[in-house]
Amino acid sequence: MSSLPDKPGGGRPPERSGGAGRAAVGAFLDRLAAMPRVAPANGRRGRLVFAMDATASRQPTWDRACQLQGEMFQATRDLGGLEVQLAYYRGFKEFAATPFLADGAELTRRMTGVQCLGGQTQIQRMLDHVLAETKRARVNALVFVGDAMEEAPDPLCHRAGELGLHGTPCFVFQEGDNPMATNIFRQVAKLSGGAWAPFDAGSADALRDLLRAVAVYAAGGRGALARLPGTAATRIAGQLPAPGR
Numbered sequence: 001m002s003s004l005p006d007k008p009g010g011g012r013p014p015e016r017s018g019g020a021g022r023a024a025v026g027a028f029l030d031r032l033a034a035m036p037r038v039a040p041a042n043g044r045r046g047r048l049v050f051a052m053d054a055t056a057s058r059q060p061t062w063d064r065a066c067q068l069q070g071e072m073f074q075a076t077r078d079l080g081g082l083e084v085q086l087a088y089y090r091g092f093k094e095f096a097a098t099p100f101l102a103d104g105a106e107l108t109r110r111m112t113g114v115q116c117l118g119g120q121t122q123i124q125r126m127l128d129h130v131l132a133e134t135k136r137a138r139v140n141a142l143v144f145v146g147d148a149m150e151e152a153p154d155p156l157c158h159r160a161g162e163l164g165l166h167g168t169p170c171f172v173f174q175e176g177d178n179p180m181a182t183n184i185f186r187q188v189a190k191l192s193g194g195a196w197a198p199f200d201a202g203s204a205d206a207l208r209d210l211l212r213a214v215a216v217y218a219a220g221g222r223g224a225l226a227r228l229p230g231t232a233a234t235r236i237a238g239q240l241p242a243p244g245r
Helices: 018-033 056-079 104-112 123-136 153-165 179-192 201-227 231-237
Strands: 046-053 082-090 094-097 141-146 170-175 195-199
Touching (some): 046 056, 082 104, 082 123, 123 141, 141 179, 141 201, 170 179
Parallel strands (some): 046 082, 046 141, 170 195
Antiparallel strands (some): 082 094
């Protein structure tokens, strides 16, 4: 694994219909509500891998994620906390991952030290990494943020299925509307037992709520979601079956 490099540069924000993004966010929430309970063992923090495509076009999204990730820690502090590992790929066959961190400020420091670089996607390598991590100690959820897929799809789908068997759902957030990426990202999410949603500038607030909800889900399961304030959490909790059913 490589070390975390220097400060980010600039970039152009994505362009996409906000209405379509908001509709897909609603569909994502419905899918999340139907998922089985995921909760860490008693006395342990939830573990979440926050993986991002850090190739050249991703800098604006990376900068936004630096701000959003702090809210995931804030939302889970009363549940025993959350440990988040940042993982990313960029450049020529470069992949890096931090330790699992329970300190939002430290994760932010590491994220702001990353500059996105041109290169091809390495989604299989990322999924391989998460699979290895969850075999060592349960990873309660994977959040992946990306916009492209330049790899053979079958190995990605196979890895996603393996993650599903280990109880690690993939929440795939797609920026833009690349049709090939959409097709494979949907399959990866489904095979892992997770969910997919696109996002853009028009659904930025909803994306923030979704990330918070996934973090709470990873830290405390469905019961924790029911106690989380906010529109996204309320909508999810309202669709859950009664306890014991």
